[in-house]
Every structure is written in structure tokens, then in C-alpha cells.
Amino acid sequence: xxxxxxxxxxxxxxxxxxxxxxxxxxxxxxxxxxxxxxxxxxxxxxxxxxxxxxxxxxxxxxxxxxxxxxxxxxxxxxxxxxxxxxxxxxxxxxxxxxxxxxxxxxxxxxxxxxxxxxxxxxxx
Numbered sequence: 710x711x712x713x714x715x716x717x718x719x720x721x722x723x724x725x726x727x728x729x730x731x732x733x734x735x736x737x738x739x740x741x742x743x744x745x746x747x748x749x750x751x752x753x754x755x756x757x758x759x760x761x762x763x764x765x766x767x768x769x770x771x772x773x774x775x776x777x778x779x780x781x782x783x784x785x786x787x788x789x790x791x792x793x794x795x796x797x798x799x800x801x802x803x804x805x806x807x808x809x810x811x812x813x814x815x816x817x818x819x820x821x822x823x824x825x826x827x828x829x830x831x832x833x
Contacts, residue, residue: 712763717772
């Protein structure tokens with residue numbers, strides 16, 4: 710699957726239409742972002758069942774602010790529309806593969822139960 714350029718308008722649609730979505734928040738002037746790009750593209754080729762998206766933080770400033778991006782590159786992983794991983798910094802290929810493997814292996818019933826517990830504690 711090709712890497713999808715995500716915008717504020719398309720972000721929610723992509724999250725809702727794919728089981729697993731990885732998102733790379735980047736900027737053209739960012740050296741580590743440019744270094745991570747080939748690793749990310751290779752992973753997208755290797756895992757066609759996963760949606761790989763990119764958000765240009767210079768163009769999509771509101772989306773980047775909503776995602777609370779403070780450092781780039783930042784990689785986020787969503788499963789069933791739920792944020793399950795977020796980390797700034799360019800990952801080496803092996804670390805990116807580990808993230809993908811971990812996200813695939815998540816017990817989403819357990820994830821949802823933990824989120825419900827957290828929300829219950831917050832809103833008591």
C-alpha cells in the first residue's frame with residue numbers, strides 16, 4: 710500500500726477504515742524525518758495490510774497541534790481507531806518492525822477495558 714498523505718479532513722476517515730494505521734508526523738526541513746522516510750516506506754511495502762500515513766506538520770498545523778506533536782518525527786500507531794503507540798524520534802527498521810509486531814499482537818478487548826477503567830477514574 711502506498712503511503713497516504715493525511716490531512717485534517719482525511720485523518721478520521723483513514724483511522725475508521727483501517728484496522729491498523731501508522732502515522733509519521735514530519736516536516737521537509739527535518740533531517741531525522743528525511744532519514745526515517747526510507748525506513749517507513751520500506752515498512753509500508755512490507756506490510757500492505759496496514760495503512761501508512763504521513764502528516765506534514767508545516768502544512769497540517771491544526772492536526773499536528775490536536776495530536777500534541779512537540780517533536781518530529783513522531784510515529785503514532787492506531788488500532789481500531791485507538792492510539793496505542795506514540796513516540797518521537799526516527800526509529801531504525803528493527804524497532805519499527807517491533808512496533809508493528811506489538812500492535813498486531815495487542816488484545817484489543819484488554820486495551821478497551823483498560824481505557825474504560827482510566828476514564829472511570831478520571832470522571833469519578
